[in-house]
Amino acid sequence: MFTHTIVRTPCPKVCDGITSSPELGKPVYEKALKQHEAYIGALKACGVDVLVLPPMEEYPDSCFVEDVAVVNKKCALITNPGADTRKGEILGIVDALKKFYREDQIGRITAPGTLEGGDVMKCGSTYYVGLSARTNAEGIRQFAAFMGKFGFETVEVPLTHVLHLKTGVNYLENNTMLVSGEFIDKPEFASFDKIVIPEEEAYAANCIWMNGTVIVPEGYEAVLRAVKDAGYPVLTTDTSEFRKIDGGLSCLSLRF
């Protein structure tokens, strides 16, 4: 069960976040703020407390706080984002993590290693980590060494098409994964039960399990139905402005 979450309020420059889909247009700041508030409401409805960090004005993507740390009940690892414009975001997470973890529970990924939390998916005591454009082999090596000290196993998963591992696969506990595209047949996930996402709703593969409830992005009816049919209570929240800059539900929080 999760008890804590950390989020960061989007800054006005969120409109200039990195995107692979410029045809969707730029996020509208006021709308992004409203959606962010509703997202916080959905987290709280799942019984967690939410630490809201202030905007980092110089970092357009800084509301995607998931990418700068990997957290669990035992430890926290501050990452080294692979995107150059995002590396400075880690300065903003250190003090927040110190509220919850002792110094000996906090690690760091250091250059030449890079790693972003969007590439990290926890399934019980195993971490699946995407080898991606943002996360390199050295980053995964450092990740495995740190998490190994706390009893976690690491499995590397090479990606070919998507930005981050969790862009296309998310764990809903109960041995069940939501999968799309290249993840439907990945040998690493052969032993899991799968809810397969239709290609036209691929964005909604990025749902989050929150203490039994699954939060689903608003507007993806097939995914909503499939998650309900699998027996999960659901909440929906609109992420349209974050989608424009490749952000999904998981990217917007650290959960532990």
Ligand code: CIR
């Ligand atoms: C980026 O490209 O870094 C941001 N525009 C989106 C980050 C999304 N984060 C995530 O999937 N964990």
